[in-house]
Amino acid sequence: MSNGVLVIFDQNQGQVRHVVPEILTVARELGVGAVTALTFGVRASETLETLGEYGAAQAVIWEHEPFTRYSSDGFADAIVELVPQVDPSVILFPASAWGKDLSPRVAELLGAGLVTDCLSLRTDANQRVIATRPIYAGKALAEVAVETPIQMFSMRPNINKAISHPVKPQVLDWTPSIGENSFRSVVVEVRQAESGTKEVTEADIVVSGGRGLKAPENFALLDQLAEVLGAAVGSSRPVADDGWVPHSYHIGQTGKVVSPTVYFAIGISGAIQHLAGISGSKYIVAINSDPEAPIFKVANYGVVGDLFQVVPALTEEIRKIKANS
Amino acid sequence: MKVLVLMKQVPDTETRIKIRPDAQGIVEDGIKWVINPYDEFAIEEALRIREKFSGEVVIVSLGPKRVEEAVRQSLAMGADRAVIVESEQMLEPYLVVQALAKVVQDEGYDLILTGKQAVDDDSAQVGPMLAARLELPQASIVIKLDIDEGAKKLRVERELEGATEVVELPFPAVITAQRGLNEPRYPTLPNIMKAKKKEVKRIPLASLNLNLPPRVRLIQLTPPPERPEPTVLTGDSAETAKKLAELLHEQAKVI
Numbered sequence: 001m002s003n004g005v006l007v008i009f010d011q012n013q014g015q016v017r018h019v020v021p022e023i024l025t026v027a028r029e030l031g032v033g034a035v036t037a038l039t040f041g042v043r044a045s046e047t048l049e050t051l052g053e054y055g056a057a058q059a060v061i062w063e064h065e066p067f068t069r070y071s072s073d074g075f076a077d078a079i080v081e082l083v084p085q086v087d088p089s090v091i092l093f094p095a096s097a098w099g100k101d102l103s104p105r106v107a108e109l110l111g112a113g114l115v116t117d118c119l120s121l122r123t124d125a126n127q128r129v130i131a132t133r134p135i136y137a138g139k140a141l142a143e144v145a146v147e148t149p150i151q152m153f154s155m156r157p158n159i160n161k162a163i164s165h166p167v168k169p170q171v172l173d174w175t176p177s178i179g180e181n182s183f184r185s186v187v188v189e190v191r192q193a194e195s196g197t198k199e200v201t202e203a204d205i206v207v208s209g210g211r212g213l214k215a216p217e218n219f220a221l222l223d224q225l226a227e228v229l230g231a232a233v234g235s236s237r238p239v240a241d242d243g244w245v246p247h248s249y250h251i252g253q254t255g256k257v258v259s260p261t262v263y264f265a266i267g268i269s270g271a272i273q274h275l276a277g278i279s280g281s282k283y284i285v286a287i288n289s290d291p292e293a294p295i296f297k298v299a300n301y302g303v304v305g306d307l308f309q310v311v312p313a314l315t316e317e318i319r320k321i322k323a324n325s
Numbered sequence: 326m327k328v329l330v331l332m333k334q335v336p337d338t339e340t341r342i343k344i345r346p347d348a349q350g351i352v353e354d355g356i357k358w359v360i361n362p363y364d365e366f367a368i369e370e371a372l373r374i375r376e377k378f379s380g381e382v383v384i385v386s387l388g389p390k391r392v393e394e395a396v397r398q399s400l401a402m403g404a405d406r407a408v409i410v411e412s413e414q415m416l417e418p419y420l421v422v423q424a425l426a427k428v429v430q431d432e433g434y435d436l437i438l439t440g441k442q443a444v445d446d447d448s449a450q451v452g453p454m455l456a457a458r459l460e461l462p463q464a465s466i467v468i469k470l471d472i473d474e475g476a477k478k479l480r481v482e483r484e485l486e487g488a489t490e491v492v493e494l495p496f497p498a499v500i501t502a503q504r505g506l507n508e509p510r511y512p513t514l515p516n517i518m519k520a521k522k523k524e525v526k527r528i529p530l531a532s533l534n535l536n537l538p539p540r541v542r543l544i545q546l547t548p549p550p551e552r553p554e555p556t557v558l559t560g561d562s563a564e565t566a567k568k569l570a571e572l573l574h575e576q577a578k579v580i
């Protein structure tokens with residue numbers, strides 16, 4: 001009978017996203033068998049150390065051509081060929097743009113059920129997986145099970161803890177054949193965002209601003225606060241729409257969904273579409289001049305005040321705390 | 326170019342979600358239904374393709390009676406005609422894909438567009454899964470789409486976390502739209518009037534003879550966990566800022 005977990009993820013020049021150790025930990029804690037990791041591309045074998053640290057017993061690394069450039073159909077075809085070799089009962093992907101592109105394609109080709117963007121997984125008495133995922137942008141949670149022999153899930157980043165469990169992964173040397181009609185959709189270029197900008201979906205702390213900032217140049221106040229905190233900067237939708245900040249800052253139901261330890265909502269009213277993107281935050285801190293602003297209903301800590309006064313003072317106070325610790 | 330746009334009708338994003346007593350769905354009374362916001366970008370893109378290359382834009386939707394309204398809105402934006410697969414139940418993505426696959430194969434197409442996800446179940450599966458089902462190449466979460474009609478090739482930009490990816494692929498293909506692809510137009514009054522007379526073909530789900538077992542089972546819906554009572558500070562800015570920093574450091578222990 002099939003058992004074990006196959007974890008499939010992307011890597012960049014030997015670096016993996018935070019979500020990879022998180023998923024490896026989830027995979028191991030399911031207790032349904034050994035964890036096999038599969039990754040691709042230039043310098044992929046440099047991820048082996050991380051894979052071992054988080055308990056991957058086996059690794060499959062495709063570094064060679066044509067795996068140096070992502071192809072949704074090419075990668076999916078190759079994965080489908082590998083799966084019978086590993087024979088897993090569970091396959092996990094990150095619920096990133098990469099994972100959401102590839103996992104439905106793999107699911108259809110394998111005839112397996114897939115559950116997107118899971119917060120947590122557990123097993124029932126029969127060793128079958130039960131997943132919890134948000135629906136309606138987090139306004140409800142759904143508990144779901146997959147009925148096919150292979151159960152597929154993509155995992156939301158920044159929710160599960162990565163717990164080290166060192167092993168020495170055995171590298172499985174198995175190469176898929178590449179069909180004529182595969183690798184049709186192929187990446188020809190990747191443009192990284194400017195260096196220095198932290199990705200909001202992976203950050204431990206997010207400092208976010210809205211229309212209350214009044215003008216684009218005032219985001220400098222948030223950049224300074226973010227710098228002392230080591231935080232990423234985000235925004236509400238209207239300020240991204242108006243070009244005060246790049247589109248990649250936009251958080252909410254139609255933007256990014258974040259789950260940091262601390263989310264600072266500064267000059268953000270807390271519209272239902274914005275709250276949908278931040279409900280997974282452990283602590284929400286609101287700074288707003290309007291005591292009736294809906295953001296205070298979801299905040300753990302709130303300051304009613306003028307952000308132009310409060311934010312610089314807060315930046316200074318945190319700088320002092322950091323200097324003393 | 327014949328472009329099919331897969332469009333889902335979803336609750337307006339303002340909607341407050343109430344879970345049914347049987348925990349198997351939501352209370353639909355009083356909900357305002359709209360075109361899935363990401364599908365609007367797909368419709369707009371299809372209209373721009375028709376403006377540039379000529380051809381036809383056909384809306385394909387699956388759902389109960391009420392989807393007619395969203396379909397008419399799509400037609401009022403400028404789509405030529407529509408096909409509705411009538412289904413009273415909400416189906417999981419895999420079953421939607423099997424139903425739509427039959428319909429689009431009968432229709433024929435050069436390109437299939439849809440939103441990157443529907444903002445109700447947020448599964449983000451239908452686009453790529455349909456591509457696999459039809460053995461087509463795909464590109465999802467697309468913010469720019471260029472078509473080389475002669476070479477039958479697409480060049481698209483995809484939005485990733487912290488990067489933009491440029492992808493080339495042949496068409497026919499499936500493309501899913503992300504915010505940023507375009508700015509959807511509003512229907513004009515004359516177009517709203519015209520939309521009432523446009524052809525809408527209805528196909529009962531049962532007539533597709535799917536009879537497939539589900540792959541995913543909903544156990545239950547639950548409300549999200551309540552957030553704790555807030556600690557709200559008011560008064561002098563310097564003092565509240567100091568107090569907040571202390572609370573974050575000593576109580577929450579997060580800085």
Ligand SMILES: Cc1cc2nc3c(=O)[nH]c(=O)nc-3n(C[C@H](O)[C@H](O)[C@H](O)COP(=O)(O)OP(=O)(O)OC[C@H]3O[C@@H](n4cnc5c(N)ncnc54)[C@H](O)[C@@H]3O)c2cc1C
Nearest residue numbers: 210211212236237252253254267268269273274289290307
């Ligand atoms: C289909 C749809 C999807 C949407 N999706 C999203 C989404 O994904 N994300 C999103 O954010 N929005 C989304 N919206 C928009 C949303 O409805 C709100 O309009 C938006 O979130 C409001 O942004 P804001 O809080 O920055 O601005 P406002 O609502 O204008 O709030 C500004 C706040 O700043 C405060 N303020 C003003 N001056 C100061 C000061 N000096 N000091 C302190 N506070 C001050 C005000 O009290 C106010 O609370 C969507 C809307 C629709 C219709």
